[in-house]
Amino acid sequence: MKIAVINGSPKGEYSITLQSVKYLALRYPEHTFDVFSANQIIFAKEDKLTCLKEQIESADALLFSYPVYTFIAPSQLHRTIEIFKEEHFSLTGKIATQITTSKHFYDITAHNYVKENIFDLGMHYVRGISADMEDLLTKRGQADLEQFFEHFLFCVDHSLYLERREAPQRSRVDLSLPESIEKVEATFDTSALDVVIVTDCTDENSNLARMISYFRSIAPFSVRVENIAEYPLKGGCLGCFRCAVSGKCVYTDGFDTYLRERIQKASAIIYAFTVRDHSMGSRFKMFDDRQFCNGHRTLTTGMPVGYLVEGALASEENLRTIIEGRAEVGGNPLCGVVTDETSPEKPIENLVRELLYVMEKGYTTPANFYGVGGMKIFRDLIYQMRGMMRADHKFYKKHGIYDFPQKKWPTSLKMYLVGMLLSNEKIVKKMGNTMNDGMLAPYRKFLSKVKPKD
Numbered sequence: 001m002k003i004a005v006i007n008g009s010p011k012g013e014y015s016i017t018l019q020s021v022k023y024l025a026l027r028y029p030e031h032t033f034d035v036f037s038a039n040q041i042i043f044a045k046e047d048k049l050t051c052l053k054e055q056i057e058s059a060d061a062l063l064f065s066y067p068v069y070t071f072i073a074p075s076q077l078h079r080t081i082e083i084f085k086e087e088h089f090s091l092t093g094k095i096a097t098q099i100t101t102s103k104h105f106y107d108i109t110a111h112n113y114v115k116e117n118i119f120d121l122g123m124h125y126v127r128g129i130s131a132d133m134e135d136l137l138t139k140r141g142q143a144d145l146e147q148f149f150e151h152f153l154f155c156v157d158h159s160l161y162l163e164r165r166e167a168p169q170r171s172r173v174d175l176s177l178p179e180s181i182e183k184v185e186a187t188f189d190t191s192a193l194d195v196v197i198v199t200d201c202t203d204e205n206s207n208l209a210r211m212i213s214y215f216r217s218i219a220p221f222s223v224r225v226e227n228i229a230e231y232p233l234k235g236g237c238l239g240c241f242r243c244a245v246s247g248k249c250v251y252t253d254g255f256d257t258y259l260r261e262r263i264q265k266a267s268a269i270i271y272a273f274t275v276r277d278h279s280m281g282s283r284f285k286m287f288d289d290r291q292f293c294n295g296h297r298t299l300t301t302g303m304p305v306g307y308l309v310e311g312a313l314a315s316e317e318n319l320r321t322i323i324e325g326r327a328e329v330g331g332n333p334l335c336g337v338v339t340d341e342t343s344p345e346k347p348i349e350n351l352v353r354e355l356l357y358v359m360e361k362g363y364t365t366p367a368n369f370y371g372v373g374g375m376k377i378f379r380d381l382i383y384q385m386r387g388m389m390r391a392d393h394k395f396y397k398k399h400g401i402y403d404f405p406q407k408k409w410p411t412s413l414k415m416y417l418v419g420m421l422l423s424n425e426k427i428v429k430k431m432g433n434t435m436n437d438g439m440l441a442p443y444r445k446f447l448s449k450v451k452p453k454d
């Protein structure tokens, strides 16, 4: 089989993920693996792009090989997918799958994103493989990879493909928002508040521009717009890890300072984008990836966020998960996600009200699975890489993020005792409700002292 490998890693030949593809090429020499890097496609001039298009179109199957980057794929792969669509790459009926390496932090949303786009391009999908960065160097990892590929071949032989369950719906309305608008009432002094809207909106007549404008007109606090489409970003994150020690990016476009001074110091952030290819689009993704200069430090914990989204977000479950996941991992209260699928006036007013409440009261909620699970992955990763990820390590120590279970030895000891008791049939029979009583004892003691709030 002739397989076109789309290498989405900005590291090109130095990609760790690509080494898994090379392994497959060595193990299965009866198949050909032609590698096309995202950078090659993005920067190709017209003739070159036509040539690459023909080569990719001549393959039997496509294999997307890329690292997971900030919940999805590197901005370079997002741009590549945009080009496939803009240039009408004829891929219908081909079979596609994916290989990623990562630390498994939101690998699921990355895979869903690529899967959705494979469907958009009219291809059949076979489930991909999400490997840890180091898996290829273990016997188990090599076996997993071989099994993945053999399963892929089996699916191709028997036409066992995954198909899109339903076509996304787009119930777009052209917005016309009222002309004279009153500000939402604030019950506290909002003069010191500085809310920033981060957007890549370039069309003044778009629904997104109208939503931004409406938000600004009713907000009883200062609202700045930072348009990242206009910011002179020199390129997407290169994955070079040079920022690991100092937090300084190798690019000299001043983005790290811009991020810290103009965005992270705000009282709240509103992200405003248009849904593109089941994500926020390659420009926004570039902005997100470049935030890697902050490493894995949750620098804006407690800062409220909100979203103004143009597009059919209701049918974008994966993108909604990403929005929630990002807020949860960052410890940012998510004050609302407004779309233009239905009239957004009331939802924008509600978003402003919720922002006001959160900014006044400092309201936060404990992280759910998205946040707790994500931070556990980061905790283990940074501890292991503390020699290199020095800025992250310092931050994690300072903020008590190293909450390893092995440090909780009194609880472990208690569990040994309970385990010993439970393994004795006679004791279990006599116990009755003693265990439940024992578990509730500290809560009962605490609740017995609680007084009504003044």
Ligand SMILES: Cc1cc2nc3c(=O)[nH]c(=O)nc-3n(C[C@H](O)[C@H](O)[C@H](O)COP(=O)(O)O)c2cc1C
Binding pocket: 009, 010, 011, 014, 015, 016, 017, 018, 066, 067, 068, 069, 070, 071, 072, 101, 102, 103, 104, 105, 106, 107, 132, 133, 237, 238, 239, 240, 241, 289, 290, 292
């Ligand atoms: C900007 C950036 C963002 C990343 N985001 C994630 C992530 O969201 N989840 C994860 O598990 N790993 C993440 N990683 C780690 C990479 O996925 C991992 O290092 C991968 O193996 C690199 O593969 P490559 O050498 O093929 O580019 C990120 C790395 C960088 C540089």
